[in-house]
Amino acid sequence: MTAQPTVTLAAAAQEFAAKWRSAATAAETAPALSCSEIDALARLFRVVGVPDAADEWTSEHIASETECHGHPAPDPALYYTQGNYTPAPGTEYAFSISDIARATAKLLGDGWMAESGSWGITGVVAGPYSTEFTFCIDYEDDLVIEYQYSTDDDFPKKPELPDGVLRCDAGVYLEEASSAKGLDALAERSAAAIRAVTGR
Secondary structure, three states: OOOOHHHHHHHHHHHHHHOOOOOHHHHHHHHHHHHHHHHHHHHHHHHHOOOHHHHHHHHHHHOOOOOOOOOOOOOHHHHHOOEOOOOOOOOOOOOOOOHHHHHHHHHOOOOOOOEOOHHHOOEEEEOOOOOEEEEEEEOOEEEEOOOOOOOOOOOOOOOOOOEEEEEEEOEEEOOOOOOOHHHHHHHHHHHHHHHHHHOO
């Protein structure tokens, strides 16, 4: 049976968005695109449900395009005389690391809770185990979930981690995680990582 074109197109659009939504790809590619090309790409991202990627690509385009006529220029009042961008508090990042920890604890369900570290730059998730999980950003700018096994917990010795979750000395980290991915997506990946580590 021949697949319906609309279904095939929707699936292709979803796959394209998944492959092209990363902030790193936007930083490398957006500067080479015209205003109309960026607008078309942003519309595609929004239609498939990733508006954060649309904003990321548009922002990278505006930041690198000195003669961009299709998008409004940033407000000069937001810049120091040295050219440093000074966004209003709370506008550059829509959520903190501790917000990711809290959203993760909520997804893990009953028996789990989270506490914010100082200034919200870390968050600790605790559940029905002795082991606690600390969310932080390491020196390589990775979102890390740190933990140390407790002898009281019967966790798998070599957990089968989800795609995009990698081991590190401190615990595990989420590959290519960034605020552009959105709070819900980061929390879902973090919850999956903790479930794998605990074996539950």
